[in-house]
Amino acid sequence: MRSLSMMLLLFSGAALAEAPQPAMPGMEHAHHAHAMRSWTDLPLLKTKAGGESRERVIVVPQNIVADAVDAYSNKLADENGRRRLPLDMAGAKLDKPASGGFHWLAAREEQGDEVRVASAVYYFGERGAENPTDMFITQKHELEIVPQPYPREHSRYRANEDWKFLVRFQGHPVVGQMVALETQNGTKSVWVSDAQGVVTVHLPDDFNAETDGKEIGGSRGMGMRGSDFVLAARRADGGKTYLTAFNAAYGKNAFDQRSIVMGLGFTLLGMLGAVPLLRQRRKKNDMPEQPEQTEQKEEA
Amino acid sequence: MLKKIFPTLGRFRFTVQIVMLFVTVYGGALLGSYTVDRISQALPSLSCAFDKTTGDHCILIVSQHQLHHRIGEALVKAQEITLKVFVPTLISVATFFAFFFFLNKAFCGWVCPMGTVQELLYRIGRRLGRPLNRFSPDNVERVRPVKWLMLLVLALGLPLMAGMGFAANELGDPYCQVCPSRLATTLLTADTEQIAVRTGKNINFFLGALGNAMFGFVVIAALAARQPFCRICPLLSWNAMFQRLSPMRLVKQQHDKCEKCGVCEKACPMDIHEIGREHGKKAFHEDCTLCGRCAEYCPDDDVIQIKFFGIKLFGSSREYYKQRVKQESPEGMPKNRVIWLKQAK
Ligand code: SF4
Ligand code: SF4
Numbered sequence: 001m002r003s004l005s006m007m008l009l010l011f012s013g014a015a016l017a018e019a020p021q022p023a024m025p026g027m028e029h030a031h032h033a034h035a036m037r038s039w040t041d042l043p044l045l046k047t048k049a050g051g052e053s054r055e056r057v058i059v060v061p062q063n064i065v066a067d068a069v070d071a072y073s074n075k076l077a078d079e080n081g082r083r084r085l086p087l088d089m090a091g092a093k094l095d096k097p098a099s100g101g102f103h104w105l106a107a108r109e110e111q112g113d114e115v116r117v118a119s120a121v122y123y124f125g126e127r128g129a130e131n132p133t134d135m136f137i138t139q140k141h142e143l144e145i146v147p148q149p150y151p152r153e154h155s156r157y158r159a160n161e162d163w164k165f166l167v168r169f170q171g172h173p174v175v176g177q178m179v180a181l182e183t184q185n186g187t188k189s190v191w192v193s194d195a196q197g198v199v200t201v202h203l204p205d206d207f208n209a210e211t212d213g214k215e216i217g218g219s220r221g222m223g224m225r226g227s228d229f230v231l232a233a234r235r236a237d238g239g240k241t242y243l244t245a246f247n248a249a250y251g252k253n254a255f256d257q258r259s260i261v262m263g264l265g266f267t268l269l270g271m272l273g274a275v276p277l278l279r280q281r282r283k284k285n286d287m288p289e290q291p292e293q294t295e296q297k298e299e300a
Numbered sequence: 301m302l303k304k305i306f307p308t309l310g311r312f313r314f315t316v317q318i319v320m321l322f323v324t325v326y327g328g329a330l331l332g333s334y335t336v337d338r339i340s341q342a343l344p345s346l347s348c349a350f351d352k353t354t355g356d357h358c359i360l361i362v363s364q365h366q367l368h369h370r371i372g373e374a375l376v377k378a379q380e381i382t383l384k385v386f387v388p389t390l391i392s393v394a395t396f397f398a399f400f401f402f403l404n405k406a407f408c409g410w411v412c413p414m415g416t417v418q419e420l421l422y423r424i425g426r427r428l429g430r431p432l433n434r435f436s437p438d439n440v441e442r443v444r445p446v447k448w449l450m451l452l453v454l455a456l457g458l459p460l461m462a463g464m465g466f467a468a469n470e471l472g473d474p475y476c477q478v479c480p481s482r483l484a485t486t487l488l489t490a491d492t493e494q495i496a497v498r499t500g501k502n503i504n505f506f507l508g509a510l511g512n513a514m515f516g517f518v519v520i521a522a523l524a525a526r527q528p529f530c531r532i533c534p535l536l537s538w539n540a541m542f543q544r545l546s547p548m549r550l551v552k553q554q555h556d557k558c559e560k561c562g563v564c565e566k567a568c569p570m571d572i573h574e575i576g577r578e579h580g581k582k583a584f585h586e587d588c589t590l591c592g593r594c595a596e597y598c599p600d601d602d603v604i605q606i607k608f609f610g611i612k613l614f615g616s617s618r619e620y621y622k623q624r625v626k627q628e629s630p631e632g633m634p635k636n637r638v639i640w641l642k643q644a645k
Contacts, residue, residue, distance in 0.1 A: 102334075131334045152334060154349045154357075254493040257500035266497060266509045267483075270516025277433050277524040278425075 038062050039184045042232045042245045043118035045069065045105050050093060057122055059105055060091035064118045066107035068092065072140060074101040074132035100126020102150065104135055117141045117244040121150050139171040143235050143242040145179065148198060150248075157229070157250035159205040164198050165246070167233055173197025177233055183250075184227040203229060205253050226251035308624060309592050309614055313409070317416040320345075324413045325488050327355020342396040344403075344539050345412035346481035353489050359396045360475055360535060364459040366392065368472035372463015397542060404548035405539055408530065409591035413488075414481035415530060418522040419569070422632060425523030427640045432631050433525040435571040443531050444587065451534035454478065470503040477504065478511035480518050480529055526569035526632070530589065540586035547609040550590060552583035555603045564594035564604060567630035575604070597621060597630045 038044065043064035050056030059069045069092040071083045078099060085092035094103065102123050109116045119141070136146055148164040151157055167177045177193040185206040193199040207227065230247040306312035324347035327339075339356040349357035366389045374385040400407065408415050435443065454475040461467035476482060477498075486494040497508040514529075521528040530536055558576055565576035570587045575594045583604075595604040598616035605615040628634050 131332075133332070133334055149332075149334060152328075155352060255496055257498060258493065258496035259499050260492060260496035262499070262509070263495045263497040263512050266512035267495065267516035270513035270518075271520045272516075273513070274517045274520035274524075277521050278430050280429075280431050 039186075039228075040182045040230055042180075042182060042230045042247075043107070043109070043116050043243070044228075044230060044245065044247045045107060045118045045120040046228075046247075047094075047105070047120065047122050048091075054125075055096040057094045057096075057124075058091040059085065059094055059120075059122075061087070061107045061118055064107050064116055065109045065111070066118075068107070069094075070106045070108070070140070072104040072106075072135055072138070073097055073099065074103070074130045074135040075099045076135055076138060094122065096124040096126075099130060100124040101129030102132035102135060104140060106140060108141065113240045115142060115240060115242045117143065117242075119145070119244065119246045120248060121147065123153065125153065139168070141244060142170060142237075143233060143244040144168045145231050145233055145244055145246040147246070147248075156226075157203055157248055158253055159203050159207060159250060159256075160253040162200050162202050164200050165231060167193045167197050167199055169235055169237065169242070174233075174235070177235070180232045181229060182232075183229040199231075201231065203250050207252050207256075308620075308627070309596050310624070310628070313592065316410050317419070320411045321413050321416045323355045324411070325351060325355075325485050326353050329353040331355060340395050340399050342392045342399075343411075344396060344400045344407035344535065346414040346479065346533070346535055347412075348479070348482045348485045350476070350482050350494055351485040351489055352491060354485065358481075358535065359392065359538065360455050360479075361473065362392045363389065364455055364473045364475060367456060367459040368463040370463075372460045372465075375460075376464040397545070400539065400542055401546050402548065404546035404590055405543060405588055406548065406590040408533075408536060408539065409589035412481075412535075413485055414533075415527065415589065417484050417488075418518065418527050418529060421519065421522035422526055422569075426633055428523065429639050430524040432633075433521075435531075437571075437573040440531075440571050440573065446532040447534060447537040450475070450532055451537040455534045455538070468501075468503055470501050474507055475534060477507035478514060480511065480515040483512065483515040484519075526571070527589075530570065531587070536587065536589075543584070543586065543588075544581075548590070549607050550584040550588055550595075551605045551607050552579045552594075553603050554579040555600060557600060558603075561599070563630050564598050567593040567597035569593060569632075593630075596624050 041063055044062040046060045046062060047057050048060065050058045059071075061069065066087065068087055069085045071085055071094055073081050073083075075081055075097070078097065080097035080099070083094075085094060094105070102121060104119065105122055106117055106119045132150075136150070144167070146166040146168060148166050157163060165179070167174045167179060174193060174197050175195055177197070177199070179191045179193065179199045179201070181187070181189045181191060181201055181203075183204060183206055185204075185208070187204040187206045189204070191199045191201050226249050228247060229250050230245050232243060232245040234241065234243045236242075306315065324343075324345065328351075341357060342359040342362050343356045344359060346358050346360075347354055347356045349361050370385055370388060403410065458467055458471045458474045462469055462471040482494050486492075495512065497512055498504040518529045552575065558579075562576040565571075565573050568575055569591060570585075570589060572585045572587050572594075574585045575583050575588075590606065592606055592614060595606060595614055595616045598604045599618055599621040601617050602612075602615040606613045626635060
C-alpha cells in the first residue's frame with residue numbers, strides 16, 4: 001500500500017474533471033455527474049434491478065458525462081453481443097439476452113484531451129451461459145482494468161480477500177501502473193501492477209456499524225449486505241490523459257456472522273456420537289450390530 | 301493391457317472415483333474460473349457449488365434455487381403461470397437426465413465425491429482394524445424412507461414454501477445447509493468458511509449446527525460402517541426416480557443357489573438384501589449405487605451383470621470370484637495386507 005500523497009498526486013487530474021461541465025445541447029438529460037453526492041469523485045456505473053422483472057437492469061452512470069452505455073455480452077458474436085444503450089433520466093436499460101451471462105458495461109466521456117471511462121460487470125443468471133473469457137479479453141477501451149477473473153456465479157468480491165486485475169493500454173499490459181482503490185466505506189489505497197501488468201488488490205475489511213446496513217443490489221448481491229469499491233488508473237499518452245475506473249460491489253468477509261468455534265464444536269459432538277460404532281464388541285469381525293439407532297437419531 | 305492396469309472392476313472403479321474426486325473438488329481450478337459450473341450445472345452427484353474450485357455442481361442446489369426463486373415466487377405473485385416459469389427447471393432436469401441416462405446410479409457408486417470420501421474412510425477403518433457395523437434387513441427397511449423425506453422436505457418442499465412466503469426466506473436452500481458434502485469438499489480445498497456455522501439467523505444456525513453434527517457423525521461412522529450418509533441422501537432418492545429410465549442396469553437372473561449363498565449381500569455397501577433374495581427388477585433396488593461389488597463377488601457365472609442397452613459390460617464369474625476373494629473379503633477387508641491397528645480381543 002502506498003501513501004495517500006501518492007494517491008492525491010495520481011488523481012489530481014480527477015478533481016479538475018469534476019468541475020461543472022458546460023451542458024451540451026440535447027445532452028442535459030444524460031448528465032448524471034452531480035445528481036447525488038457520491039462517496040467518490042471517480043466515474044462509476046451503478047446497476048439496479050429494473051422493477052419486478054429479473055430480465056432487466058438499470059445502469060446509472062455517476063461522475064461521468066455520457067450519452068450512452070456500451071454493453072458487451074459474453075456472446076460477442078451474437079446480435080446482442082455489443083449494444084449501445086441510450087441513457088435517459090432513469091439510466092440505461094439493459095435487457096437480458098436469451099444467452100444471459102456476464103456483461104461488460106462501459107460509459108465513455110471525451111472532453112478536450114481527457115478521456116474518462118467508467119466500467120462495471122453485470123451478470124444475468126442463466127444456465128449454460130457462454131464462457132466470458134473472450135468478452136473480458138477483447139479490447140474495449142484505450143485504458144482498461146480487467147478482472148482476472150471476475151467472481152463466478154455463486155461467488156463474489158468480499159472483504160479481506162485478494163483479487164487480481166489486468167491493467168492494459170491499447171490492448172497491452174501496463175507494467176508498474178498505479179491503481180487507486182476507494183471503497184464506499186472510506187478506505188483509500190494505491191496498488192502497483194507487476195511485470196505482467198497484473199495488480200493484486202486486497203479488499204479491505206472496512207465495514208463498521210454505520211456501513212453495515214446496505215444491501216448489495218443486482219443479481220449478484222443475493223440479498224447479502226455489502227458495499228461498493230472502485231479501482232482507477234490514470235495515464236497520459238500522445239497529449240491525452242486517460243482515466244479509467246472499474247467498480248463493483250463487495251461483501252463482508254467470509255467469516256462475518258459465522259462461528260468457527262461453534263462449527264467445530266458441533267462437528268465434534270457428531271463425531272462423539274459415532275464413537276461407539278468404532279468399538280469392537282464381538283470377537284468376530286463383520287458381525288451385525290446396531291448402528292441404526294444412532295443413524296436415525298441424526299435424522300430425528 | 302487394460303486388464304493389467306485394471307485387474308479387477310474394483311480397481312477400475314477406485315481409479316475412476318479418485319479421478320472424479322479431483323474433477324468435482326478441484327476441477328474448476330484446472331479448467332479455469334469461468335469454466336466452473338459449466339459441465340452440467342445439474343450433476344447427479346453431490347459436487348458442491350460452495351467449493352470455490354469445484355468442476356460442476358449438483359442438481360439439488362439448482363432445484364432448490366429454482367423452486368425458491370422462480371416457481372415459488374411466481375406461484376404466490378399469482379402471475380400468469382406461464383411455461384416460462386418452469387423452463388429453467390425443465391432445462392436443468394433435462395440436462396441432469398442427459399448425463400444420468402448414460403451412467404444411471406453409477407453417479408453414486410463411481411462419481412460422487414461424498415460417496416468416495418466415505419469409501420476412503422471405510423478403507424482406513426479396515427486398516428485400523430475397526431469393526432463393520434452392518435444393517436440388519438429390518439433396520440435397513442426402517443432407514444430407507446428417510447432419504448425420501450430428505451428429498452421431499454429439505455430439497456423440494458421447504459424451498460418451494462419459502463419462495464411462496466409460507467416458510468422463512470432462510471429456508472430457501474435447507475438441504476445445502478445440512479449437506480455433509482458441502483463440508484467435506486470445502487475442507488478438501490482447505491477452505492474453513494463452511495465448517496464455521498452461521499450465526500446470523502436462528503434457522504441458519506440450527507440447520508448449520510445439525511449439518512456439522514451430521515458431518516462429524518458420518519466421518520467417524522464411515523470408519524466402521526459402509527456409506528452411512530448415502531442411506532439417507534436425498535440425491536439417492538432423486539436418482540432413484542429416474543433409475544428405470546436409463547439403459548444402464550444391474551441385472552440379476554433367478555438362480556437356485558442364491559438362497560444358501562448370499563455373498564453378494566455381504567459385498568453390497570448399501571446392505572441391499574434384495575440383491576441376494578430377489579431377481580429381475582426387484583434386485584435392482586432403489587438404493588443401488590451401481591458399484592458392481594455384488595457382481596464381483598457372485599461366485600456363479602453371469603448371475604449378476606451390469607448391462608448397457610442389454611449389452612453385458614461386466615458379469616459375475618467363478619474364476620473372477622476366486623481371484624477377487626484372495627485380495628479382499630466381500631465386506632471389504634483386505635487380505636494379506638498390513639493392519640495398522642491390531643483389533644482388541
Ligand atoms: S447416495 Fe452417496 S454416492 Fe449417491 S449422491 Fe448421495 S452421497 Fe453421493
Ligand atoms: S446391489 Fe450391487 S451394485 Fe447395487 S449397491 Fe449393492 S453391491 Fe453395489
